[in-house]
Amino acid sequence: MxxxxxxxxxxALAAGCVIRFPRHAFAADEHGEMIYGVQLYMVRRQAVKDLxxxxxxxxxxxxxQIELYPIAYDHPVADSxxxxxxxxxxxxxxxxxxxxxxxxxxxxxxxxxxxxxxxxSTEGFLxxxxxxxxxxxxxxxxxxxxxFHNHCYEFKPQTGGVTGxxxxxxxxxxxxxKMEFDLYWLTQAGKDPAAMLTKYANRARIIHLKDRTASxxxxxxxxxxxxxxxxxxxxxxxxxKLIAQARRQGIRYAFLDQDETAGPVIESMSESFAYLQSLxx
Numbered sequence: 001m002x003x004x005x006x007x008x009x010x011x012a013l014a015a016g017c018v019i020r021f022p023r024h025a026f027a028a029d030e031h032g033e034m035i036y037g038v039q040l041y042m043v044r045r046q047a048v049k050d051l052x053x054x055x056x057x058x059x060x061x062x063x064x065q066i067e068l069y070p071i072a073y074d075h076p077v078a079d080s081x082x083x084x085x086x087x088x089x090x091x092x093x094x095x096x097x098x099x100x101x102x103x104x105x106x107x108x109x110x111x112x113x114x115x116x117x118x119x120x121s122t123e124g125f126l127x128x129x130x131x132x133x134x135x136x137x138x139x140x141x142x143x144x145x146x147x148f149h150n151h152c153y154e155f156k157p158q159t160g161g162v163t164g165x166x167x168x169x170x171x172x173x174x175x176x177x178k179m180e181f182d183l184y185w186l187t188q189a190g191k192d193p194a195a196m197l198t199k200y201a202n203r204a205r206i207i208h209l210k211d212r213t214a215s216x217x218x219x220x221x222x223x224x225x226x227x228x229x230x231x232x233x234x235x236x237x238x239x240x241k242l243i244a245q246a247r248r249q250g251i252r253y254a255f256l257d258q259d260e261t262a263g264p265v266i267e268s269m270s271e272s273f274a275y276l277q278s279l280x281x
Contacts, residue, residue, distance in 0.1 A: 034247055036276055037065025039208065039257035040072055041088070041112075043265055047071045055080035061270050062277070067206075067255045068104070085253060086180075086206060088112045088149070091128075094135055102142040108205060109139050110180050112149040119153045125164040129171035136176030147205055148172075149180040152189035156220035174203055182208035182257065187237055188226055190218040194238075194245055201249050207242075209272070210258040211235030229258050231268055233275035243281045 038058050040047060046054045048071060058066060059081045066072075066080075068087030086108040089097045094111055101109040111132065118124025136146035154165040181204055183193040197204055212235045216228035232239060243254065261268035 032247060032250075032252065034243060034251075034281060035065055035253050036063055036273070037067055037082075037253065037255045038063050038269065039067040039088070039255045040069035042256065042258055042261075042269070044069065044071055046265060052080065055082060057266050058082065058269070061266065062273050063256070063269075065253065065255070067110075067257075068106075073100075086110055086147075086255075091115055091131075094131075095138060098135070098138045098142050101139070101144060106144055108145050108147050108178075108180070110147040110149050110206075111135070113151060114154075119156075119164070120158070122158045122160070122162060122164070122167055125154075125158075125167040126171060129168050129177075132168075132177045133171075133173045136173065140176060145178050145205060146176060147178045147180040149208070150182055151185045151222060152220050152226060153222055155189040155191065169200075177203070178205045179203040180206040180208060182210075183237060183242060184208070184210045184212055184229070187212055188216075188218055188228070189220060193242055197242070197245055197249060204246070204249060204251055206253045206255065207246050207251055208255050208257040209239070209276075210256065211237050211239075211272075227260060229260055231258070231261075231275070232256070232272040233278075234271075239275075240279055240281065243279065247281065 043054045043058070051072065055066065064083060066082045066084050068084055070088065070090060072087075084104070085106060087101060087104065087106050088110045089101065091111055091114060098109065114124065114128050118128060132146065132148060139146040148168070150165075154168065155163050157163050158167075179200060181193070181197060181200075186193045186196050209232060211230045211232050213228045213230050214236050217225075219226060246254065256269060256272050258268060258272070
């Protein structure tokens with residue numbers, strides 16, 4: 001498949017820098033193959049110094065897609081041969097970025113996390129659900145889909161025993177708000193990712209991949225106590241089963257998103273890519 005060499009000259013919202021990304025290249029083909037990419041959060045430290053260089057390295061590893069992260073919106077880059085169907089946009093000011101996402105040619109606009117001050121109250125999750133419904137409508141009207149990316153804090157019981165996740169699922173309009181399921185964070189929260197994909201099949205659009213070390217404790221808190229990351233195939237998450245299920249459900253994009261790596265990030269990325277290739281799914 002050929003990359004569509006269409007570039008945008010966008011200065012608004014980009015601190016005066018020129019942003020160049022191909023529109024959504026490497027679209028899923030008629031055979032329904034899973035397309036693997038990298039969420040740029042994984043290379044956030046390296047991208048600050050050399051975004052163009054790190055994109056070339058990702059392409060050299062073998063990935064065909066990136067999922068954009070705010071670091072990419074204010075750094076000029078040359079063509080890397082990578083497609084970008086999805087991008088993360090911060091909760092604060094999300095509504096002001098919708099037209100920007102459309103100009104970038106994205107298929108999905110993703111809110112990756114709620115503000116921390118909203119994590120510990122039902123009211124905070126209710127506010128998020130209302131915001132997501134409104135943003136989802138705006139994103140839909142711009143020709144894209146709005147997604148929310150989970151972590152583990154959403155599953156912590158609030159006052160009365162109701163979790164933030166339950167509040168979101170009850171109040172988010174499934175026609176307007178879809179999900180980017182991070183299968184690591186579902187597992188960290190003590191959830192069965194296969195069951196979650198099944199239960200919310202009508203919402204699931206993208207999956208995030210990172211493995212989890214054996215015997216690691218589950219929990220709802222974010223931070224070092226929740227960081228049991230390892231390369232794909234070295235942990236306990238059943239990737240062949242989950243990726244096959246995602247494909248059956250019509251999910252076509254899976255992004256590697258290992259928050260921290262013990263060794264050099266590109267070496268870690270290469271190891272995970274080799275594992276994905278060995279699955280032949």
